[in-house]
Structures are given as structure tokens and as C-alpha cells.
Amino acid sequence: MSRDQAPRPSWMTRRQFVGGMATAVLGGVSASAFNYHRSNATYQSLAAETWRHGDPNLKPHADVMKELVRYATLAANSHNTQPWRFALAGNRITIYPDFARRCPIVDPDDHHLFISLGCAAENLVQAAAAYGLSAAVSFNPATQGAIEIDLANMAPRRSALFEAIPTRQCTRAEYNGKPVPTAQLDLLGGTGEYFDVSAFLLTDKRRIESVLAYVLAGNSAQISDAAFIRELTHWMRFNAASAARWRDGLYSAASGNPQLPDWLGRMLLRVALTESGQNDLYRRQVRSSSGVIAFIGSREDKAGWTDVGRCCQRFMLQATALGIQQAFINQPIEVPAVRKQFSTYLGVGDRRVDLMLRFGYGPIMPRSLRRPPERVITAS
Ligand SMILES: Cc1cc2nc3c(=O)[nH]c(=O)nc-3n(C[C@H](O)[C@H](O)[C@H](O)COP(=O)(O)O)c2cc1C
Structure with a gap:
């Protein structure tokens, strides 16, 4: 499949999809009933606002810290529950688990939840380097487990991994089978x-x-x-x-x-x-x-x-x-x-x-969204 071919629906077979749409039409559901176009524009602008690089010359320390949190939230995470809270204090960012967002059925022991926090920590480490900050990461088992990231000045370094943060996505589609070199x-x-x-x-x-x-x-x-x-x-x-x-x-x-x-x-x-x-x-x-x-x-x-x-x-x-x-x-x-x-x-x-x-190798799919930093930063 080439990159621009339309992907097949993933949780419905084609027949089920057609049946579903017929049900929708028979049920009197028109596109205007759920205001498709306006909602789609809002979604598109949120997606563009979410999946972007930040200003590389950002200066006030507090703004840089907030920007690092934004990068962290772009990480993969289970069911996109975003099971995290961030506390900022001086040169330390702490990532806390947000147990209100756990998935007890698919993830009864919070395995996926803590992996998700690790994904966020790695994005934060890569972004910190781009903003001239080295990051020492440690796991604190107190308070039910938190990741503490201590930042210190260094020469800025934009790695290939950092550059990839806003384009990464989980691509749930058929690929084209081509081997990777x-x-x-x-x-x-x-x-x-x-x-x-x-x-x-x-x-x-x-x-x-x-x-x-x-x-x-x-x-x-x-x-x-x-x-x-x-x-x-x-x-x-x-x-x-x-x-x-x-x-x-x-x-x-x-x-x-x-x-x-x-x-x-x-x-x-x-x-x-x-x-x-x-x-x-x-x-x-x-x-x-x-x-x-x-x-x-x-x-x-x-x-x-x-x-x-x-x-x-x-x-x-x-x-x-x-x-x-x-x-x-x-x-x-x-x-x-x-x-x-x-x-x-x-x-x-x-x-x-x-x-x-x-x-x-597969198509680029519509993006999932993220809550903005203001909604995940809490008092330390
Ligand atoms: C620990 C973990 C487990 C996940 N398990 C699945 C899974 O079983 N199936 C799946 O399609 N995606 C899975 N995902 C991907 C998330 O659903 C995805 O990261 C999230 O919806 C956000 O989408 P994005 O990564 O494209 O931004 C998992 C991600 C993590 C970190």
C-alpha cells in the first residue's frame, strides 16, 4: 500500500461498516446532526497545535519547563489515557502516576501505566537536550512511584530522536510489506x-x-x-x-x-x-x-x-x-x-x-490529541 492510499477501517470489516452506515442513515443521522465540519476544523487546529516543535529560542526558565512537559505528553501511552501529572520545582520535573486514569481491566497491575510514564520521560529527556539541559532520571518508589528528572545546563543538542517527536504516531493500518534495510x-x-x-x-x-x-x-x-x-x-x-x-x-x-x-x-x-x-x-x-x-x-x-x-x-x-x-x-x-x-x-x-x-511502511493516519500542559501540571 502506498502512503496516500486510504486505510481500511480497523475495527470493522467493510461489510460491517456499510451496514453501520446504513443504520446511521436509517436512524436519521446526517452529517449536520453532529456538526461534522465545524468539529473537524476544531479537531484539526488542536491537532496542529499539539503536534509541532516549540520555539527553539524560548527563554524564561519557567516557559522552558512547561515546554518540556508539553513534549513529554506527546509520548505513546496506553489507551491515550495520559496517566500522568507533572510537578515543576526549580530544576526538577517530577512525573507522577495519575491513578484516576488507570485501566484496571487491560492493565490490572499498572504495568502499561508505568511504561507510559517511561515513554513520557524519554521524550522529556530528548527535548531537554534540545533546550540545552542534561537530564538525570531516577525512579522514586515513594508516593506510589514517581519519575524525578533533574536538569542541568549543557550545550543544546537536537537529536534525530528529538526531531521525530511531533511526527511519531501509532499507525494502526496495513503496511506495504517492504523490507527494512x-x-x-x-x-x-x-x-x-x-x-x-x-x-x-x-x-x-x-x-x-x-x-x-x-x-x-x-x-x-x-x-x-x-x-x-x-x-x-x-x-x-x-x-x-x-x-x-x-x-x-x-x-x-x-x-x-x-x-x-x-x-x-x-x-x-x-x-x-x-x-x-x-x-x-x-x-x-x-x-x-x-x-x-x-x-x-x-x-x-x-x-x-x-x-x-x-x-x-x-x-x-x-x-x-x-x-x-x-x-x-x-x-x-x-x-x-x-x-x-x-x-x-x-x-x-x-x-x-x-x-x-x-x-x-504505511500511511500517515489522523493524529490522537493530548491535554495541554496547563491541565497536567500540578503543584509539587
Ligand atoms: C504501554 C502501552 C501499551 C499500548 N498498547 C496498545 C495496544 O495494545 N494496541 C494499540 O493499538 N495501541 C497500544 N498502545 C498505543 C496507544 O494507544 C497510543 O500511544 C495512544 O493512543 C496515543 O496515540 P499516539 O501514540 O499515536 O499518539 C500502547 C501504548 C503504550 C505506551
């Missing part, structure tokens, strides 16, 4: 060498097919879990107005799905999200990918998970810098029974596989 695979695999995290990078088609079997097993378990679907639906934003209003959650258009009023989206999701439809989708998506990477941290605790997040964010930024898209395929590791089997398959024994992503 070996030298670039080495760069991508090398992102796992940081913070004692191991990376398993697979490009062999037979091995990817085996990985796919675990993705399908995980997906089948999740689709038949009503609590999982309820939690997913809670974080879905089915149209531009809803995405712009909340500035968090999973914007359905970012996965190539049609814009629908929230009530209709929720209803159709229950009907259209079938095990076989989703499994077909994942077959196409995984088989069209150039490779798969799995990350395994050195320790199974909150500090270890934040390290995995930092590594994973480095991987995503490195891929973006090379013009390579990526998307998570975490299904095998989100379902404990499948996760055990998957660890055995990878030959890592009892160690927990923390994250898995596919990568390759």
Missing part, C-alpha cells in the same frame, strides 16, 4: 540496549506467522471479555467533536474508522467488533509488516517498567526518524495465559514480555 534494522534493534532492556527483533516471515498466532489467541480472549470491551469503549472517541472535547482517548479516525455520533459508535462497536473480523484485520496488519519487535525489561517492577517505556519510546522515535511506522500488538502479553506461552515461544522462560510492536 539491514543497517536500519540494526539501529532499531539497538534501541533495546538501553537501560538493560532486551529487544527481540524478528523479520523472518515464518517467525512472524508464529507471533501472529499468539496475537490472534490474545485477541480472541479479549474480544470475548465484556469487561475489556466496556473499558475500551469508555476510552473511545468516535468523532472529531468528542476527540476535541476530551483531548484524550482513542480517536476512532486514527485507526481508519468512520466518524459517528458517540451513541452510535458505542452501539456499533458492540455489534461490529467480532472475533473473526478483528482476527482478519490483525492477520492483514501483521502480515503486511516488515518486522516485529518485543521488549523485555531487566526487572519486573515499576522502575523496570519505566525503563521499558523509555526504550520503547526510543524505538518509536528512531523508527519515525527513518520514515518507518509502528503500532503495538500487545494482545499476547495482555492476556496472562497467552503471555506465559508467548514467553516460552520466545525462549525467555519465566520472564515477562513487556511490549510488542510491528513496524514497516
